[in-house]
Amino acid sequence: MSAEPEPRAKLDCLRCPSLCCKVAGYVQVSDHDIRRLAKFLGLTRRAFEAKHIVERTRAGKRRIKAEFETCQFLDGKRRCTVYAARPKDCRGYVCWEAADPTLHRIAQFLQTPIVAQQEIEATERAGRRARRQ
Numbered sequence: 246m247s248a249e250p251e252p253r254a255k256l257d258c259l260r261c262p263s264l265c266c267k268v269a270g271y272v273q274v275s276d277h278d279i280r281r282l283a284k285f286l287g288l289t290r291r292a293f294e295a296k297h298i299v300e301r302t303r304a305g306k307r308r309i310k311a312e313f314e315t316c317q318f319l320d321g322k323r324r325c326t327v328y329a330a331r332p333k334d335c336r337g338y339v340c341w342e343a344a345d346p347t348l349h350r351i352a353q354f355l356q357t358p359i360v361a362q363q364e365i366e367a368t369e370r371a372g373r374r375a376r377r378q
């Protein structure tokens with residue numbers, strides 16, 4: 246039987262270089278997302294799709310961000326320029342609840358002072374030792 250994963254610490258997104266908008270994976274958009282984004286940008290749905298859909302899957306899914314690429318809607322100050330109309334994929338995402346823990350580890354490392362980082366690592370090591378016993 247596999248052990249329950251450790252709960253991950255919540256982070257302060259304002260102190261993060263928006264890693265999730267850069268590398269967390271693709272962002273898929275539904276018809277509803279496209280309607281909302283097109284309206285927000287003053288475009289027709291067709292014009293929005295022509296300009297902003299960067300990938301289409303064989304199954305017909307549409308994406309505004311490709312995996313491992315920076316989202317086209319992230320500005321130079323790391324702000325989402327369509328925040329009020331952002332897709333459902335973005336609204337539901339926080340790295341501390343993502344299936345893959347990698348991004349959370351990087352984001353946590355970037356915003357944790359070294360002394361606190363060492364304490365976290367010591368706690369993790371102690372937890373691993375306790376689980377092995």
Ligand code: SF4
Pocket residue numbers: 256257258259261262263264265266338339340341348349352
């Ligand atoms: S990677 Fe995590 S901490 Fe950074 S902005 Fe995204 S959810 Fe917030």
Ligand code: SF4
Pocket residue numbers: 265266272310316317318319324325326327328331332335
């Ligand atoms: S739409 Fe906004 S929140 Fe979503 S990935 Fe792009 S910049 Fe980030």
